[in-house]
Amino acid sequence: MNLFARMRDDVIASLDAMSADGILPGGLATDAVTVEPPRDPAHGDMATNAAMVLAKPAGMKPRDIADALAGRLAARDDIVAADVAGPGFLNLRLAPSVWQETIATILSDPDYGRSGMGQGRRVNVEYVSANPTGPLHVGHTRGAVFGDALASLLAYAGWDVTREYYINDGGAQVDVLARSVYLRYLEAHGQKVAFPDGTYPGDYLIAVGERLKDLHGDAFVDTGEQVWLDEVRSFATEEMMRMIREDLLALGVRMDRFYSEKSLYGTGRIEAALDDLDGKGLIYQGTLEPPKGKLPEDWEAREQTLFRSTAHGDDVDRPVKKSDGGWTYFAPDIAYHYDKIDRGYDALIDVFGADHGGYVKRMKAAVSALSDGQVPLDIKLVQLVKLFKNGEPYKMSKRAGTFVTLRDVVDEVGPDVTRFTMLTRKNDAPLDFDFAKAVEQSKDNPVFYVQYAHARCRSVLRKAEAEGIAAGPAILSDPAEIEVARKLAEWPRLVEIAARGHEPHRIAFYLYDLASAFHALWNRGNDDPSLRFVQDSDRQATAGKIALPMAVAIVISAGLGILGVVPAEEMR
Incomplete structure (x- = not known):
């Protein structure tokens, strides 16, 4: 039940x-009429802009x-009251029975807050999608959490959601990974090696090199790349993806699908996507203007195969094939999204x-x-994360050699x-992650504050259960009790606002x-x-009093479930 939608x-x-x-002319469009919480709760329980948006078309004040x-x-x-404020805003104050009904609905409806706005439509949420060249770092962590919470939010709002990871295993970076693993493989055979600039020197590849030795023995020692590159590339990519999957599981992230960029090459899929665009008159041979900041004498114009992306809102047309005949980075990404569209999704989200x-x-x-x-x-673009402890920049152990990992x-x-x-x-928005504050037991720590509220609710309910008391019709008489009920009534509306805007942070704020x-x-x-x-x-x-904390626990548990957080039963 969405009380605001009903009102x-x-x-x-x-x-x-x-x-x-x-009193009013007929045929007035009411799409812009809203009912929402007033900016100041002292003004009432709900407010509507109906008079303001209808005045001009109605020709009335x-x-x-x-x-x-x-x-x-x-x-x-x-x-119980409908008061006109200012030039025509209308503030409404609801009867106590409305809040009692809200609590009763929460206790009786296991789907309270869920929405059907998605109507079962299919949405693909692609997130993380890091290069498989090392462990996920703290920036990937934020993207993983955001994407996973967004996917859960959309599912809660009635969408059919696919969580997808795009494996960037088709570029030159996986060759660099293979060469880096090969150096660790030589180390595993007792050789001293040096890591050239551009390779990956992180300790996380030591175990990979040792496993490569266990698998192939000394077959690749003192041999050229033509012997081992393809095999080591495939092995190293699989090992990195195994590590990435384990890291994601440690964070509680489970993907529905992992899609390999490499699978697009040599299969005709890139060509098919570009043929589709060509058939629409959007592929042509041409040259581009110099990039901003480049002097004309620094720029060598070359004819390339271009996608007329300006016809669909881009600032400039984009190359899809280089002058040497190779694909640009953009070409397989086009093919990948062409595949998503072909799979029948109604909407796509990339993080x-x-x-x-x-x-x-x-x-x-x-x-x-x-x-x-x-x-x-x-x-959705996810901004950077800065790590702190007690307000000071925090340097952690860096298993990756150059960055702090998700793990x-x-x-x-x-x-x-x-x-x-x-x-x-x-x-x-940039995020400062302070490790000390994240575990601090205070109101300033939202994680603790929300978990503590749930734990308090559960402690009340355990005590009532021990005395054999079940919740009855809610007793709400004090303004503080009404305020909690009012906030609970906002939950279904908040879910739809957050889902519509693809903004899972709103759940945490709520x-x-x-x-x-x-x-x-x-x-x-007290x-x-x-x-x-x-x-x-x-x-x-x-029996009447415990109905309220029972409802609070239900809504907090649902909200934390969307965020992927386990509600606390008790706090020690």
Whole structure:
């Protein structure tokens, strides 16, 4: 039950009745009419902009519409006050029975908060997609958490979601990986080696080199690349992907599909995608203008095969084949998204690192062209993470040799803390990850604060269970109790807003606000015994009081489930 959607339906019904009575003209579009929480809770429980958005098309003053609408709404049993504010905003205060009904719905409906807005449509969420040349680093961690939470959020909102990892194993970097592993293989045979610039010297390849030795013995020692490169490349890529899968599982991330870039080469798939674009008149031979910042004398114009991406919103056309006949990096990416479209997805989402900002327009143009504008692509950029401890830059052990890994972070604070903390900022805002604050037991730590609220709810319910008391109809009399119920009523609306905007961080923000309202009520109970959930010697009052923490626990558990965090049963 989305209380705000239901109230909007009631507002629209009242507006229709006003039109039927001649108070408003007929045929007014009401798409822009909203019902949402007021900016200041002191003004009421809900607010509608109906009078403001209908005034101009109706040819009336906003306040006149608001006054007439207020009179109709105030006559309803579930509304105790309808007050016009300012030029025509209408604030509504709901009857106590509405909040009791909200709690009853949460306790009886296991799908409270879930939405059908996705209508079972298929969406592919591609995230992480790191080069298989080493362990995932802390930047990948944030992208993994964001993508996984977004996938869960969309599933919760009624989408059919596929979680996908695109393995970038088709470029020159996997050859560099193979050569780096070969050096570790020689080390495993007792040879001294030096790692040239551009190779991967991280300790994580030591074990890979040893496994290569176990598999092939000395067959590759003192031989040229033509003997071992293909075999070592394949072996090394598989080993890196095994490590990446293990790291993702440590974070609680499970992919539905791993898609290899290499599988696009030599199979005709790249050619098929470009043929599709060519058939639409979007492939041509031409030269590009010099890149910005390049002097003309530094630029050698070369004829290339170009995709007319400007026809689909890009700033410049993009090369898909180099002058030497080889594919550009963009060509297999086009083919990969062509494959996604061919698989029948209704929407695509790519989660990229901050350094891929220049790739957004060209990729959107390609998907628009390939799908004839029928399949939307949303690209989410995930900004950098800076590591701190007690406010100071934190240098951790670097198993990778050059960067802090996902496993380093998870081993330090655990997957739950890692995941929640990574969602305490919007994806396109930089994130400071302070290890000390992430495990601090205080209100300033949102992970602890939300988990503590859930643990408090569970402690109340365990005590009631021990006394054989089950929850009954909710007793809500104090403003602090109403405030918690009001926040619970926002959950279904919040889910849809977050899912529509592809913004899982909103779930974390909401949970913190709900926890704050619950802790405030708990603290008031320390001074006022009548507000305590378990009422000594009054089983009936206790049955009514515990309905609220039971509802809070249900919603917090659902929200944490979307974030991939296990709710705490107790805090020590």
